[in-house]
Amino acid sequence: MVRAIPQHYNRTMPRISRLEKDQVDPETAKIYDVYLQERGNIPNMFRTVAHRPEIFRTMIAHFRAVMNTGTAPAKLKELAIVRTSQLNHCEY
Numbered sequence: 001m002v003r004a005i006p007q008h009y010n011r012t013m014p015r016i017s018r019l020e021k022d023q024v025d026p027e028t029a030k031i032y033d034v035y036l037q038e039r040g041n042i043p044n045m046f047r048t049v050a051h052r053p054e055i056f057r058t059m060i061a062h063f064r065a066v067m068n069t070g071t072a073p074a075k076l077k078e079l080a081i082v083r084t085s086q087l088n089h090c091e092y
Helices: 009-010 026-039 042-049 053-068 074-087
Strands: none
Touching: 026 042, 026 053, 042 053, 053 074
16 A cells, blocks of 8 residues: 655655765765766765765665676666655655
């Protein structure tokens, strides 16, 4: 069952800021550089979790394991992620 989300929900400001590269520690900045090179951007969820560098690094390792291993193609995994975000009325 899909819950109805109030229309104003997606127009509110985030409660946790999204850190820019110049706001993070050097190790996190290196991860930002990798994603900038690979994708051309740093996903917002990464920029938010970067407030906790130790969690960010483990999240990146998990993300890489999910996206780069297994039998499902990466494009299919990405489509599943995008569709899940849409269904949950999340910015992606």
